[in-house]
Structure formats: structure tokens, C-alpha cells
Amino acid sequence: MYTDKVMDHFMNPRNVGEIEKPSGVGEVGNPTCGDIMRIYIDVEDDIIKDVKFKTFGCGAAIATSSICTELVIGKSIDEALKLTNEAVAEALDGLPPQKMHCSNLAADALHKAIADYKAKREDSKE
Amino acid sequence: MRRVYLDHGATTPVHPEVIEAMVACMRDHFGNPSSVHSFGREAKKLLEDARSNVAKLIGARPEEIIFTSGGTEADNLAIFGVARAMRKKGNHIITSAIEHHAVLDACLALKKEGFEITVLPVDEYGMVKIEDLKAALRPETTLVTIMHANNEVGTIQPIQEITRIVKEHGAIMHTDAVQTAGKIPVDVNDLGVDLLSASSHKIYGPKGVGCLYIRKGTKLFPLTHGGGQERKRRPGTENLPGIVGFGKAAEIMTRDLPEETSRMTKLRNRLIEGLTAIPEVKLNGHSTDRLPINVNVSIRYIEGESLLLMLDMKGIAGSSGSACTSGSLDPSHVLLAMGIPHEIAHGSLRLTLGRDNSEADIDYVLQVVPEIIERLRAMSPLYDRKEAQTCTPIK
Ligand SMILES: Cc1ncc(COP(=O)(O)O)c(C=O)c1O
Ligand code: FES
Numbered sequence: 001m002y003t004d005k006v007m008d009h010f011m012n013p014r015n016v017g018e019i020e021k022p023s024g025v026g027e028v029g030n031p032t033c034g035d036i037m038r039i040y041i042d043v044e045d046d047i048i049k050d051v052k053f054k055t056f057g058c059g060a061a062i063a064t065s066s067i068c069t070e071l072v073i074g075k076s077i078d079e080a081l082k083l084t085n086e087a088v089a090e091a092l093d094g095l096p097p098q099k100m101h102c103s104n105l106a107a108d109a110l111h112k113a114i115a116d117y118k119a120k121r122e123d124s125k126e
Numbered sequence: 127m128r129r130v131y132l133d134h135g136a137t138t139p140v141h142p143e144v145i146e147a148m149v150a151c152m153r154d155h156f157g158n159p160s161s162v163h164s165f166g167r168e169a170k171k172l173l174e175d176a177r178s179n180v181a182k183l184i185g186a187r188p189e190e191i192i193f194t195s196g197g198t199e200a201d202n203l204a205i206f207g208v209a210r211a212m213r214k215k216g217n218h219i220i221t222s223a224i225e226h227h228a229v230l231d232a233c234l235a236l237k238k239e240g241f242e243i244t245v246l247p248v249d250e251y252g253m254v255k256i257e258d259l260k261a262a263l264r265p266e267t268t269l270v271t272i273m274h275a276n277n278e279v280g281t282i283q284p285i286q287e288i289t290r291i292v293k294e295h296g297a298i299m300h301t302d303a304v305q306t307a308g309k310i311p312v313d314v315n316d317l318g319v320d321l322l323s324a325s326s327h328k329i330y331g332p333k334g335v336g337c338l339y340i341r342k343g344t345k346l347f348p349l350t351h352g353g354g355q356e357r358k359r360r361p362g363t364e365n366l367p368g369i370v371g372f373g374k375a376a377e378i379m380t381r382d383l384p385e386e387t388s389r390m391t392k393l394r395n396r397l398i399e400g401l402t403a404i405p406e407v408k409l410n411g412h413s414t415d416r417l418p419i420n421v422n423v424s425i426r427y428i429e430g431e432s433l434l435l436m437l438d439m440k441g442i443a444g445s446s447g448s449a450c451t452s453g454s455l456d457p458s459h460v461l462l463a464m465g466i467p468h469e470i471a472h473g474s475l476r477l478t479l480g481r482d483n484s485e486a487d488i489d490y491v492l493q494v495v496p497e498i499i500e501r502l503r504a505m506s507p508l509y510d511r512k513e514a515q516t517c518t519p520i521k
Binding site for chain 2: 007010011013016018027032033034035036037038054055056057058059061062098101102
């Protein structure tokens, strides 16, 4: 059912864990099936230096979380904001149709983490 | 790699003696059982021998067995057949919330035809409450259909007691015994039921064949119309190789039942003990009124599909009631009906034992599962939150 790439990211997920003092944190729950993902980002000069995640979800949810971290490390936050769930799914050589909704989890959590980072930055400016 | 099949609740491997009987049937006895000539008569003999063996498995008379294409068709034939035949008397049917979809969805379809359906709730162990049944019975109730044992959590219902109440009320009683016939002693006269469904592929027979037991005198309309086979209740040339395989499987199960039941129960109890010794792993279903082959646990903070994938990588085959494994993305209706919260149903694991499992298989599972649970929990955002004592339930 899953591609080799999905299985690789599922069995050997990259960047699992937490960041001690993150620049931003994003957490989303999947309204379709009830799964949860939390993403931590470390940002320096608007460049994403590090990303870590924790996911409670199916194989596709874990694999999309993992590849999402790989796709955005080293990117600017503006570039990272352009990441879509389709792009995440594509990077895994596709997902089964009933699993497309799982890929929303990673992109949404990332966008939330970036929003959190921006809000914190505004706060510290004040 | 070691491969351990623990999904016998889904289906079983076909027994070698069954395969042999089926091959011999196809090779040597291709005749149509309805034909007059010797080819037909030989086929007819195989058909009736199989019927006797299946009848014996459940303590019925051969003429009360109607062969079908499986458990699903048997359930549909019983429910539609009786509901329609008894419509003049009443239009109310009672079932339970934990039935297989073959029963639940048949009842839902009848609702669209104007029947009234009462779905009885179950308690936390998956047990129907007698008081609920008594309260639901009405003068216009014609049929009650409650499963013998549940396929997901293994809870065995008190069918004998339920049937007594239903019969006193004058309604017809059907039970789906797909998970029990051949696995625990089943006797239609002890149970008292009017109709009982069984399936071949859950007891080491081929897929696509099953039967409906119909007590003599029970009125029932057929679902399909055609020739005179199966007392006109299930017309069409019989699936003879399948039926012969089912008959052989029934014969083997009748022979081996006492020994296998006690062996399965021992393996099951070891597996339950080992799994529930892991922190925050809880048994689903009843601890004693339970199928000897069924283990169902909920593992907190992890999701079932990812667990199944990791088990599969280790050669272990199981199943789960997680929303992520169902096409509908809803968690198991059985676990939800038992009042198990969504996020705990999400981490459910069902392991169902069979004849091919050994003590060594259990050792292997009990060695592999804790490692996998630890791995997935380390990845779970719910688990660390729990450590921080701020765990919030998922809506
Ligand atoms: C309780 C129960 N009823 C009915 C069925 C359907 O039987 P079959 O697969 O033979 O149609 C199953 C099997 O999945 C079952 O477990
Ligand atoms: S996260 Fe539930 S189906 Fe993928």
C-alpha cells in the first residue's frame, strides 16, 4: 500500500524529538481520524536551522512528518511557508488516496510553528 | 525472519486435509448434484456428507443446514428472510451495537424498507444486558439478532438466556456464530436459537462458503430466486468444492475441538498476561467470557496502524480497531460502543490465535511488542505530555 520511500521514512524517521529552547512550536490535530503532530523549529536570521517532531498517527503521518523536516531544514521561513501537503506527498513518491489527509498534518504543524516564531519575535520587539 | 500469523479472526490457513478433499472433489466428482446420472449422484453424496458434518458441528439436523456463500450471506438471508416473511406480524427487529457489519448494515437496509430497528447498547466488556433486551421487546418484535461471540474483542454473549427470553416473547432468534462454530462448543438445541450463521474460512476451510442453520418450521423468504437447490432457500448450482472443504473443516474441528480449545486458552492467557504487564496496556473485552483465540488490548499513546506496520516488519500479523486502518477513518464501532474513548480505541491491537501457533510464537511476540511500543511512544506527542501531567484528551 505504501511506497518504499514512505516505508523508509516510517521505519527510520528523521529528526524525531524535541528542541530544548525552540524558536517556535506548532501542534495540530487531525480532525479526520484524531491524530496529532507537534513540530519544533529553531530559527536563526529567518533561516530554519533545525526541526524536530513528534507524531501520534499512522504510517503515512509519521513518514510525512519525517520528510517534512528534511524538506525545510536550511530553508528560509518564507520558503518553508510555501510547503504544501501535495509537495510533501510527492516527495514520498505519493500516498494512497485515503491517506492524503495525513499529509496535511505536517505542513499545517510547520506553518503553525512558523506563526508561533513570528508572534514570539513580535513580542520580543515590543 | 520468523513469521507469526496472529490474525485468525480475519481468516485461517486452509487445512491440508481440506485442500485434499477439495482437489479430489474437483478432479473426481465434477457432476452437478441435481443430475440423475451417476456423476450427479456422486456429487450429491459429497454434498450431503458435507451437510452432515456441518450439522454435527453445531448439533443440528442435516436438513436444517442451508449452504451459502459465507457468513455475510447467511446473516443477510436470516435477517431479510425472516423480517420479510414475518412482516404481517410485525416490523420491529432488535440487534446489538457490536454486531458485525453483515448484521448491522442488513438491519440498516431494512430500516430503509420501513422496519423499525432497536440497537441494544453493551457494557464496558461488550456484553448485552438482559434488562435492556427485556425493555426493548415489543408485541411487534419479530426477530432478535445478537452475535454469539464478537469478532473484535471476543466477548461471548449469554445466547442461551437471551434466546429463552426472546422465545418466551414469541419472536425469532438468530445468532451470528461465525466466530464460535468450530472454536467453542456450539449446539443449536442447547442455545435454543432458530437461526445460526457460520463460515468456513474462520475454521481452516476455504473462503466464500458458509451456512445458515434454520430450525424446522422457521418461516423465511429467500433472497434469490431460481432452481430448487437448498430447499429453494438458496437456489443455484452448489459450490461443491467449497462445500466439501467446509464439511471437511467441520469434521476436523469437531474432532479436535476439546484439545485445541484448551491449548488456545493457555496461549491466550499467556499472551494477555505478558501484554498487560507492559505499562498502560489494558485488556479490551471480558476476561473470562471470551473466545479462546482472542486477545485485544489498547496501548496508550500510540496509534494502531503504525503498530501493525512495525509488527509486520518483524513478521507478526495482527489487526487493529484504529481509525487509521479503517477505510472510513472511524475507529472500531465495537470499541466505541463499549465506551472506550477514541484515542484509546486508536491504539488497539487484536491478536487472534490458531492451530499453527506455538509457545515459541508467544515468546517471540512478547519479546518484540514491548520494543515496538517503546519506539512508538518515544515518537508520540501524547506520551511526553503525560510525563508532564498535562495530557488532554483528543476530541
Ligand atoms: C462475526 C462475523 N460475522 C460475519 C462475518 C462475515 O463472514 P464471511 O467473511 O464468511 O462473509 C465475519 C467475518 O469477517 C465475522 O467475524
Ligand atoms: S493520520 Fe490517521 S489515517 Fe493517517
